[in-house]
Amino acid sequence: MLSLRHLAKSYVPGKPVLNDINLDIAARGITAIIGPSGTGKSTLIRCINRLVEPSAGEIEFEGENLVGLSRRALRRVRRRIGMVFQEYNLVERLSVMENVLSGRLGYVSPWRAWRRKFPPEDIARAFELLGVVGLAGFAGSRADSLSGGQRQRVGIARAVMQQPAVLLADEPTSSLDPKTSVEIMQLLADIARDRDIPVVINMHDVELAKRFADRIIGMSAGSVVFDGPPGNLSDATLKTIYGGEDWLQ
Amino acid sequence: MTPAATALPFRSRTWARVGWLALAAYVVYACAQLDVSAERIASGLSNAAHFFGRMFPPNFARWDLLVKGLKESLEIALLASALGIAISLPIGFVAARNLMPAWVSWPARLVIVAARSFHPVIVAILFVKAVGFGALAGILALTVASIGFIGKLFAEAIEEISLKQVEAVRATGAPFMSVIGFGVLPQVFARFIGFCTYQLDSNLRNSTMVGIVGAGGIGGTLFAAFQRFDYDYVCAILISIIALIMAGEVLAMGVRGIFIDGLSLADLFRGRVGRLAAQGERHLEDD
Numbered sequence: 249m250l251s252l253r254h255l256a257k258s259y260v261p262g263k264p265v266l267n268d269i270n271l272d273i274a275a276r277g278i279t280a281i282i283g284p285s286g287t288g289k290s291t292l293i294r295c296i297n298r299l300v301e302p303s304a305g306e307i308e309f310e311g312e313n314l315v316g317l318s319r320r321a322l323r324r325v326r327r328r329i330g331m332v333f334q335e336y337n338l339v340e341r342l343s344v345m346e347n348v349l350s351g352r353l354g355y356v357s358p359w360r361a362w363r364r365k366f367p368p369e370d371i372a373r374a375f376e377l378l379g380v381v382g383l384a385g386f387a388g389s390r391a392d393s394l395s396g397g398q399r400q401r402v403g404i405a406r407a408v409m410q411q412p413a414v415l416l417a418d419e420p421t422s423s424l425d426p427k428t429s430v431e432i433m434q435l436l437a438d439i440a441r442d443r444d445i446p447v448v449i450n451m452h453d454v455e456l457a458k459r460f461a462d463r464i465i466g467m468s469a470g471s472v473v474f475d476g477p478p479g480n481l482s483d484a485t486l487k488t489i490y491g492g493e494d495w496l497q
Numbered sequence: 498m499t500p501a502a503t504a505l506p507f508r509s510r511t512w513a514r515v516g517w518l519a520l521a522a523y524v525v526y527a528c529a530q531l532d533v534s535a536e537r538i539a540s541g542l543s544n545a546a547h548f549f550g551r552m553f554p555p556n557f558a559r560w561d562l563l564v565k566g567l568k569e570s571l572e573i574a575l576l577a578s579a580l581g582i583a584i585s586l587p588i589g590f591v592a593a594r595n596l597m598p599a600w601v602s603w604p605a606r607l608v609i610v611a612a613r614s615f616h617p618v619i620v621a622i623l624f625v626k627a628v629g630f631g632a633l634a635g636i637l638a639l640t641v642a643s644i645g646f647i648g649k650l651f652a653e654a655i656e657e658i659s660l661k662q663v664e665a666v667r668a669t670g671a672p673f674m675s676v677i678g679f680g681v682l683p684q685v686f687a688r689f690i691g692f693c694t695y696q697l698d699s700n701l702r703n704s705t706m707v708g709i710v711g712a713g714g715i716g717g718t719l720f721a722a723f724q725r726f727d728y729d730y731v732c733a734i735l736i737s738i739i740a741l742i743m744a745g746e747v748l749a750m751g752v753r754g755i756f757i758d759g760l761s762l763a764d765l766f767r768g769r770v771g772r773l774a775a776q777g778e779r780h781l782e783d784d
Contacts, residue, residue, distance in 0.1 A: 341684060410670070
């Protein structure tokens with residue numbers, strides 16, 4: 249359902265961040281992309297919805313090549329791709345409800361959105377989703393009054409609110425403590441299962457990736473160096489991905 | 498010698514020292530040009546005493562003229578603020594370099610710089626020449642001043658927003674105007690209200706002054722009273738201006754209370770303004 253063909257990106261000409269990435273993401277399951285910092289994981293995931301413009305290659309999503317789409321067509325496609333961010337990226341001064349409803353902005357006209365006239369079924373679903381992510385009763389709180397874990401739950405609710413065909417998560421747990429990280433990963437796994445949508449997650453925590461992912465993609469220096477189920481991830485592979493071995497002890 | 502002994506712990510500040518010395522030298526030179534002498538100070542003090550003596554008691558006999566002038570000043574300040582805010586909102590938006598391409602933002606920035614180039618009194622003189630004596634010239638002059646001030650600060654506020662929040666809204670497939678409404682405006686709204694209330698305050702003060710060049714308001718009455726040596730009437734006018742400015746301050750606090758702290762009019766009348774206004778200022782700072 250999502251295929252990357254010969255995807256490449258260089259921010260500075262001659263210094264590629266991604267070289268020739270070829271991946272097929274299946275219609276269900278959790279895919280974790282692991283690798284050290286600065287290896288292009290974020291760039292890869294941001295290329296998928298073109299928050300970062302790829303330099304070369306194709307992104308095929310629901311039978312359409314996203315590279316080269318007009319801005320209008322790109323907005324239409326982005327509605328189908330939910331995204332969760334490392335630093336939550338909530339609009340701090342808006343309420344939790346407004347943040348969750350902003351997941352519907354691709355479907356509601358700006359005129360209605362400015363006046364907060366969202367369709368009643370959207371509002372009903374937003375309340376329901378707040379219950380799903382464990383934030384029932386927080387609808388009226390301002391986003392900047394929440395803790396990190398709560399903010400990420402709002403971020404997830406916003407992404408799911410889009411009724412996406414795929415969910416991308418860019419380091420969703422890297423700003424959270426270990427316990428909250430597990431809770432957030434569990435929430436993403438539950439959503440992937442209950443709503444039957446594929447989730448692609450960037451992370452650097454190998455143990456967390458092994459615990460929740462159905463498939464692991466290891467990246468090093470802008471290339472895919474491992475692709476397989478968590479069980480196949482050996483210490484030798486981890487050494488290729490991260491380099492060194494002292495940390496494996 | 499060890500490296501620690503040769504390495505300087507701080508950056509060399511030779512040029513900063515030269516700059517301070519030059520500034521001090523200029524201040525001494527400029528003071529010498531002023532021709533300050535003991536006699537001038539003595540005669541100045543006695544003139545001041547005479548002037549203050551004639552100011553009291555203030556004379557409110559011609560209150561009708563006073564009220565007419567004040568009403569006109571208020572009209573100038575409110576209309577100029579409303580018009581200026583309405584125009585500077587879109588100009589400030591397109592002048593923000595992080596949202597707009599350079600070919601859009603530069604012309605908008607030029608408009609803002611042009612509006613800020615001259616003091617409101619100079620602009621008022623130009624408008625008096627253009628549209629004749631009266632409040633219209635004052636309104637137009639202060640509108641230009643408001644565009645310069647609010648447009649510039651608004652554009653700067655937008656340039657300081659967190660683009661991560663904007664990116665998240667863009668990633669949902671939201672159209673441009675919705676990105677503005679949900680990703681940009683919430684981040685700058687409180688500051689924008691702050692700029693507007695400050696500008697209203699500033700326009701109130703300036704509206705009492707543009708009358709001196711014939712652009713309407715209490716300033717014309719004040720200037721005429723000065724020239725006729727009606728110092729007791731001058732005093733009455735000054736007291737009224739102070740009252741007007743203070744009323745404006747209360748109004749500005751009310752606006753901030755309603756828009757930033759979400760108070761109702763009933764809350765404001767219950768006298769919670771002062772306490773919450775202090776909170777409002779804090780909001781402004783941490784935004």
